[in-house]
Amino acid sequence: MALLQLKKKTGEKKVKNVTAKQASFDFVKASKEFENSRIGDIERSRLIAWRIAGASMACFVMSAVAIMLMTPLKQTVPYVVRIDNNTGATDIVTTLNDAKSNYGDEVSKFFAAQYVRLIEGYDWYTLQSQVNQAMMFSDANMQSQLQKKYAMPTAPHKLYKNNQRVNVKINNVSIIDPKGILQVRFTTTVEPMNGGTYNVQSNTISPEPQVTNHIATIGYDYVNVPTLDDVRLVNPLGFTVKTYRVDDDASIQKPTAPAGAQPTPAATTQSGAM
Incomplete structure (x- = not known):
């Protein structure tokens, strides 16, 4: 009988007694760890958002520059x-x-x-x-x-x-x-x-x-x-x-002189070899 009681005692788990102070400390520690994890998630989300915003702004600027460069090519120039x-x-x-x-x-x-x-x-x-x-x-x-x-x-x-x-x-x-x-x-x-x-x-x-x-x-x-x-x-x-x-200038018709008019010497020109 004594042997059975000894085995029963050795098979039972030892339960650690936790004081109220220790429980409060563990709760605060767990809360801080949870808060830190949430802050890390927020910081990572914010960083991703800024990267997406920066990429969008870069695409917008490049689109605006491309439009400015292409506008003269499509401009109608009146003559x-x-x-x-x-x-x-x-x-x-x-x-x-x-x-x-x-x-x-x-x-x-x-x-x-x-x-x-x-x-x-x-x-x-x-x-x-x-x-x-x-x-x-x-x-x-x-x-x-x-x-x-x-x-x-x-x-x-x-x-x-x-x-x-x-x-x-x-x-x-x-x-x-x-x-x-x-x-x-x-x-x-x-x-x-x-x-x-x-x-x-x-x-x-x-x-x-x-x-x-x-x-x-x-x-x-x-x-x-x-x-x-x-x-x-x-x-x-x-x-x-x-x-x-x-x-x-052959493209312009020369005016016809009136009948009986005496021609006046034309202006002389000097030519150089082209």
């Missing part, structure tokens, strides 16, 4: 085509908006038009100034050709003298090659220095001004900026004409 009612010549009217146009091209057009006025225009009283300025815009070959032009018997000052003048009107300047070729359409008008005689009955001027249309093809380049003040005031950027050729 205004101008037609001369008298000659029928057409050209495209361009503007310089938002500084998007190439100002270098516009400056080259300006100098090309100025060069044509100097070469093709004639006035007895300003001829020397015209020649001097034309030389400042010409390279060595063109300067040599200009000297030959004014030494020939058909030179403007030998034909027109102080009796007639040649006015030049620039109709259009186009860029043929951005690397250095321009085309200038212009009209020359040869008229008497005194303006001619006006006939009230026939409403005409005698002698009648002779109007011709031409196309000048100019090869140019920008060389070193001039160092001399007198040259810099005329050609500040070093615009230099290397070749110059003038042809009749």
